[in-house]
Amino acid sequence: MQIRQGMLAAALALGGLAAASQAGAEALNVTIVAGHPPVFRWVKHASQTFIPAVNAALEGTDYSIEWSEQYGGSLAKVGDELEAVEEGLAEIGLVSSLFDPAKLSVQNVTYFTPFVSSDSTAVSSWMDKLQETNADMKAAWHENGLEYLGGGIGIDDYLLMTTFPVNSIADLEGHKIAAPGPAVNWLEGTGAVGVSGNLTTYYNEIKTGVYDGVIVFASAALPGKLHEVAPYITKVGFGAQYAGGLAANKDWFDGLDPAVQAALKDAARADAVAYQQDLDASVEKFLGLMQQQGATVTEVDEAFRQQWASGMDNVARLWAQRLDGEGKAGSAVLKAYMDTMRAAGATPVRNWDQE
Structure with a gap:
């Protein structure tokens, strides 16, 4: 009986420590912005896939996120998402490279090459990879104070x-x-x-x-x-076509703990998969x-x-x-x-x- 009581006491103590650890996690306030409303699939998945994936990845860590979702022009209109994130009005944005051709000119390559492929999964996934591997594409984001997370917005034929x-x-x-x-x-x-x-x-x-x-x-x-x-x-x-993706304010991103950085990028990849599966089925x-x-x-x-x-x-x-x-x-x-x-x-x- 005493052994059982001791085990129960130990379990409760560990549970209390875990709860205290979670309660003591640093809460980051993060605003995510999109010019389009949630009726559009890429915005819906930011809310339904990206954010839950980040939250799940941060469970049990020293960090949690309090999200403010600003969609449909409430904080930035279509094409103004980059500036909102660059200026720090939002930490993360669904940045429409399509509507920022001066600042993200090289990201618009698909829109200047019609009749190439009707496979939106191929176009968006390869463009996501090019953002990581092509120095010229990476530079375009960094020059505007952004860190590309992923979550390429593939557009069907x-x-x-x-x-x-x-x-x-x-x-x-x-x-x-x-x-x-x-x-x-x-x-x-x-x-x-x-x-x-x-x-x-x-x-x-x-x-x-x-x-x-x-x-x-x-x-x-x-x-x-x-x-x-x-x-x-x-x-x-x-x-x-490829019309943009999830990007973060670079100064803010660079100051994050590596665990949070990884959570954001992993969630963006999960978002891209879920979004594309949804798109293909529709x-x-x-x-x-x-x-x-x-x-x-x-x-x-x-x-x-x-x-x-x-x-x-x-x-x-x-x-x-x-x-x-x-x-x-x-x-x-x-x-x-x-x-x-x-x-x-x-x-x-x-x-x-x-x-």
């Missing part, structure tokens, strides 16, 4: 959604088509009028006639209800749902795709040369990306780096 049917490239003549950032360049040679836009405004601007269509992706088109205002969906095969489903709700979905043939691609200027080469002239390694990054994707099995419609 871009579509053309319009208020009118598209049976040939000539059908685009004179129509205003919105596209995100550098994707406006994809419209060169089609006769369409390209306008820069983003997901947060597409619905209203199509509804009010500002645009006649948009270049967008299925996994965002359905939640954004774009098929209600642009019911003609054309699968052109522009390709999957794309065809979402296209089907939009079709059920009245949209018309068509897919162009290879001749159409080849005609579109060959009618464009070599926007990748022009982009790379411009960056070279600014002292940035545009041509080197372009070659690194294209070589990586070809080695991974991609068969580009145009080998942008070899022309």
Whole structure:
């Protein structure tokens, strides 16, 4: 009996020490920011995957995190996430490199190389690896006071959604088509009028006639209800893209205990896996749902795709040369990306780096 009481007392003492240790853990206040609202998958997973993974990794350590989640423009609008993190308004951000082309120019390589691969898992995972291994890509983050964590935002194959049917490239003549950032360049040679836009405004601007269509992706088109205002969906095969990822304020990150640093980077990797699995499971489903709700979905043939691609200027080469002239390694990054994707099995419609 005395032995049992002694064991119980010891167990309670150990439990008390563990509880005291956890209670005594240093609580870090961390704000995470995204310009897009949680209806978009990458923001949802920041909340549902990244944050819980960090918390789980820190259990039993000397640290815990009190999170403040600032999404949907509450702290920073789309494209302002980098500045919010750089200036210390937030410690971590879902940084949309797509909408910060001046500061994260080399990260936008996929948007200047359309028709390379429709496999968003391949594009995002290889871009995540390039952020770690390519000195020019790493430098772009560090120059802006950021540490890239991972969690690459892979974007599924871009579509053309319009208020009118598209049976040939000539059908685009004179129509205003919105596209995100550098994707406006994809419209060169089609006769369409390209306008820069983003997901947060597409619905209203199509509804009010500002645009006649948009270049967008299925996994965002359905939640954004774009098929209600642009019911003609054309699968052109522009390709999957990389639009950014999770990044931390570098000074803040560098001052963290290695255990916290590791927790953040490991969680970003977990986020990327969960996000991509979710994305892959949704794309065809979402296209089907939009079709059920009245949209018309068509897919162009290879001749159409080849005609579109060959009618464009070599926007990748022009982009790379411009960056070279600014002292940035545009041509080197372009070659690194294209070589990586070809080695991974991609068969580009145009080998942008070899022309």
